[in-house]
Amino acid sequence: MVSTISRHCLSFDVEEHFQVSAFESPMRRRHWDQFESRVEANTERLLEILAQRGVRATFFVLGWVAERYPSLVHRIASGGHEVASHGYAHELITSQTPNAFREDIRKAKAILESILSQSVLGYRAPSFSITKDTMWATEILVEEGYVYDSSIFPVLHDRYGVPSANPEVHQLLTASGVLWEVPPSTVKCLGVRVPVAGGGYFRLYPYTLLRALLRKLEGEGASLVMYMHPWEFDPSQPRMEGSLLSRMRHYLNLDKTEIRMRELLQDFSFAPIREVFPQIEQMHSARMVSQVSGV
Numbered sequence: 251m252v253s254t255i256s257r258h259c260l261s262f263d264v265e266e267h268f269q270v271s272a273f274e275s276p277m278r279r280r281h282w283d284q285f286e287s288r289v290e291a292n293t294e295r296l297l298e299i300l301a302q303r304g305v306r307a308t309f310f311v312l313g314w315v316a317e318r319y320p321s322l323v324h325r326i327a328s329g330g331h332e333v334a335s336h337g338y339a340h341e342l343i344t345s346q347t348p349n350a351f352r353e354d355i356r357k358a359k360a361i362l363e364s365i366l367s368q369s370v371l372g373y374r375a376p377s378f379s380i381t382k383d384t385m386w387a388t389e390i391l392v393e394e395g396y397v398y399d400s401s402i403f404p405v406l407h408d409r410y411g412v413p414s415a416n417p418e419v420h421q422l423l424t425a426s427g428v429l430w431e432v433p434p435s436t437v438k439c440l441g442v443r444v445p446v447a448g449g450g451y452f453r454l455y456p457y458t459l460l461r462a463l464l465r466k467l468e469g470e471g472a473s474l475v476m477y478m479h480p481w482e483f484d485p486s487q488p489r490m491e492g493s494l495l496s497r498m499r500h501y502l503n504l505d506k507t508e509i510r511m512r513e514l515l516q517d518f519s520f521a522p523i524r525e526v527f528p529q530i531e532q533m534h535s536a537r538m539v540s541q542v543s544g545v
């Protein structure tokens with residue numbers, strides 16, 4: 251039976267334009283503090299667009315950004331949005347040891363929770379880097395108190411993805427307990443799983459095509475899980491050096507993101523992830539109760 255779902259998830263990975271994995275280099279990382287910061291202005295603009303339409307979303311904020319701009323985290327939360335974690339230093343999990351990963355996600359969660367005085371439930375990995383080789387990360391997420399993850403992209407891609415992964419929201423049974431997995435949206439067309447979740451795909455496809463694909467998915471009863479970045483709304487950001495493919499992906503149609511998002515907000519109804527999937531909130535409450543009662 252096809253059910254009508256009126257609410258979908260919109261999410262943003264809050265990071266600087268120079269922190270994206272496609273342009274990653276140890277040299278550039280050492281100079282992060284010397285680049286012009288644009289994340290605050292870009293996120294403010296985004297918050298304004300969302301407020302104009304009364305839309306609330308989930309913001310996966312990088313710990314590095316939160317540490318430098320705590321008032322931005324407050325402004326996101328005071329707009330009724332969910333604040334979740336994008337890790338601390340934007341290191342791909344595929345290049346981290348389990349211990350380094352644990353440190354990174356623990357630090358990010360602690361920074362965000364100390365700013366907000368409330369629990370952070372969700373995590374999204376830099377560049378969706380929970381893959382077949384880094385599935386160990388899911389049990390560490392549970393151990394560090396995360397309730398859900400939104401990092402396993404069920405697509406074939408050169409840098410990320412688990413093509414055989416379950417494309418629906420589901421429970422992952424890890425050695426340390428249950429983790430809700432909220433995969434970015436994909437839709438099956440002619441036997442192929444096509445990503446429609448946002449980011450570069452959102453800027454690549456003509457909007458009418460994307461809308462048709464999203465409507466198809468909606469018609470199948472799925473909740474959409476979409477993602478974007480504040481830097482995608484900033485066509486005048488300084489250009490970085492990198493491979494031709496990375497530059498094409500990063501800079502394509504940046505001047506169209508805002509207008510397309512306005513159309514998207516008109517056509518679909520969105521809410522934060524923890525509200526769209528109340529089972530996440532329920533699992534969090536149950537964990538809190540068992541911690542207090544020592545069960």
Ligand SMILES: [Zn+2]
Nearest residue numbers: 263265376377
């Ligand atoms: Zn990122």
